[in-house]
Amino acid sequence: MSWQRTPPDHVIVIFGANGDLSRRKLLPALFHLHCEGLMPRRYRIIGNSRSELSDDGFRNLAREAIERFSGLGPDDERFGEFAETLSYVSHDFRPDDTDPLHSALDRAEREVGGEPRRLFYLAVPPTAFPTITEALGKCGITQRCRVVFEKPFGTDLESFRELDRLVHSVLEEDQVYRIDHFLGKEAVQNILALRFANGMFEPIWNRNYIDHVQIDVPEEIDVGRRAGFYEQTGALRDMLVTHLFQVLAFVAMEPPASLDPEPLMDERDKVFDVMAQMTPDDIVRGQYDGYREAEGVAPDSTTETFVAARVCLENWRWKDVPFYLRTGKGMAEKRSAVTLAFRSPPMRMFPDFVDPRRFAPNHLTFELGPHDGVVLAFLAKKPGPSIELGRAHMEFRYTSAFGDLIGDYERLIHDAMIGDRTLFSRGDGIEAAWKVVQPVLDDPGPLYVYPRGSWGPDAIDRLIAPRQWHFPVSRSHAFEPVERSDR
Numbered sequence: 016m017s018w019q020r021t022p023p024d025h026v027i028v029i030f031g032a033n034g035d036l037s038r039r040k041l042l043p044a045l046f047h048l049h050c051e052g053l054m055p056r057r058y059r060i061i062g063n064s065r066s067e068l069s070d071d072g073f074r075n076l077a078r079e080a081i082e083r084f085s086g087l088g089p090d091d092e093r094f095g096e097f098a099e100t101l102s103y104v105s106h107d108f109r110p111d112d113t114d115p116l117h118s119a120l121d122r123a124e125r126e127v128g129g130e131p132r133r134l135f136y137l138a139v140p141p142t143a144f145p146t147i148t149e150a151l152g153k154c155g156i157t158q159r160c161r162v163v164f165e166k167p168f169g170t171d172l173e174s175f176r177e178l179d180r181l182v183h184s185v186l187e188e189d190q191v192y193r194i195d196h197f198l199g200k201e202a203v204q205n206i207l208a209l210r211f212a213n214g215m216f217e218p219i220w221n222r223n224y225i226d227h228v229q230i231d232v233p234e235e236i237d238v239g240r241r242a243g244f245y246e247q248t249g250a251l252r253d254m255l256v257t258h259l260f261q262v263l264a265f266v267a268m269e270p271p272a273s274l275d276p277e278p279l280m281d282e283r284d285k286v287f288d289v290m291a292q293m294t295p296d297d298i299v300r301g302q303y304d305g306y307r308e309a310e311g312v313a314p315d316s317t318t319e320t321f322v323a324a325r326v327c328l329e330n331w332r333w334k335d336v337p338f339y340l341r342t343g344k345g346m347a348e349k350r351s352a353v354t355l356a357f358r359s360p361p362m363r364m365f366p367d368f369v370d371p372r373r374f375a376p377n378h379l380t381f382e383l384g385p386h387d388g389v390v391l392a393f394l395a396k397k398p399g400p401s402i403e404l405g406r407a408h409m410e411f412r413y414t415s416a417f418g419d420l421i422g423d424y425e426r427l428i429h430d431a432m433i434g435d436r437t438l439f440s441r442g443d444g445i446e447a448a449w450k451v452v453q454p455v456l457d458d459p460g461p462l463y464v465y466p467r468g469s470w471g472p473d474a475i476d477r478l479i480a481p482r483q484w485h486f487p488v489s490r491s492h493a494f495e496p497v498e499r500s501d502r
């Protein structure tokens with residue numbers, strides 16, 4: 016299994032090294048890999064950004080980031096070893112000025128010895144990708160390299176195509192790692208395991224049994240220090256066309272011939288090909304109250320911090336099964352889940368039957384965090400002399416079954432180092448996804464203000480009607496008795 020492989024020697028360059036992504040995810044993930052003995056035998060990490068910072072300053076930044084964002088306290092000895100691999104170059108890396116980074120790379124490679132592989136991680140906003148990519152080409156350092164592009168890859172269909180052309184003028188496709196960290200989540204990969212490793216789910220995984228699907232990723236956090244990035248992207252580009260679409264593809268794809276990268280990617284990409292183009296009626300955009308007052312946000316900003324969407328797949332399996340997607344910042348809770356709501360049985364013999372179009376008591380939920388697992392909710396007979404139904408559930412929780420999980424960035428950075436592209440995206444799929452949302456990028460429709468700590472603007476209820484959003488109702492579903500009928 017790839018996870019057990021030790022990557023070859025590496026020099027890793029993080030562009031945007033003092034940004035939010037680097038602090039929150041990349042540095043903690045690299046340290047975690049180091050502690051688990053999953054980094055290469057010899058490696059160096061170079062941080063780069065325009066901000067002035069010394070090597071020691073970067074090491075301190077890494078220590079603080081790891082303490083704050085990782086489950087691990089940076090125990091001194093291990094952090095000491097890790098810190099020795101870190102250096103920093105403060106420099107605006109662009110096609111007409113590549114020397115400082117080039118020299119830093121040479122130095123690091125000499126320290127590692129031999130001909131280490133190069134991993135360039137672009138942890139920068141998508142608008143900075145072209146300059147850095149071009150500079151990598153001009154600098155002549157693309158041999159032995161792989162380049163990780165954070166999402167979103169492009170900001171619309173046209174910019175995607177331009178970027179794709181540029182990237183392929185500098186790199187071969189097998190050097191390009193378009194990351195979407197949701198695919199690195201164990202619980203997302205478990206969607207494939209549950210579907211294809213078991214005999215009982217796949218036969219009912221289609222329009223004959225499934226009424227609709229919800230993919231819900233509410234977040235409590237606001238945009239914080241990320242206004243610069245967020246103003247350029249918004250929830251639709253940052254989350255919907257990326258993370259939520261990728262998860263949708265795992266739920267909806269046909270069984271691949273094998274789990275090798277190409278067959279898996281082929282099936283995933285076919286899902287984007289059959290997605291109907293969205294119209295303004297298919298989305299609800301929102302902005303949390305107070306967003307415009309945040310530092311770095313335009314006072315008349317129309318950037319959405321929330322989006323809900325209805326996505327339809329035009330294929331045999333999913334025809335007329337809507338997928339409802341929702342995500343936003345400043346919402347009531349942090350939770351990511353996929354819920355499949357099943358159709359009612361053909362006959363309603365029980366008095367208490369709840370109409371599944373209102374809210375299905377029969378549903379299968381993949382909890383993608385924070386409490387990763389799978390919950391199957393159903394109706395059961397309550398003990399007693401009469402036929403009375405109560406809601407019940409069966410639950411699988413990852414940590415109680417298998418112990419600690421591997422982090423998403425850990426998994427994907429390790430995959431990039433060993434050259435496994437299975438969980439990364441191909442250009443074709445991303446292009447097809449941009450095609451689906453382009454009409455709503457051109458004509459986004461109204462922007463509703465919603466209160467912080469809520470589940471989004473009221474207009475989302477019209478989007479899903481006559482069905483209902485699974486959250487927050489389901490929080491108590493397992494224990495809530497269904498009202499007894501008067502019969």
Ligand code: BG6
Nearest residue numbers: 166196234253254258351384423
């Ligand atoms: C990132 C987005 O890709 O994913 C963020 O840019 C978002 O806006 C984050 O908060 C959510 O990821 P996770 O793994 O914390 O759910």
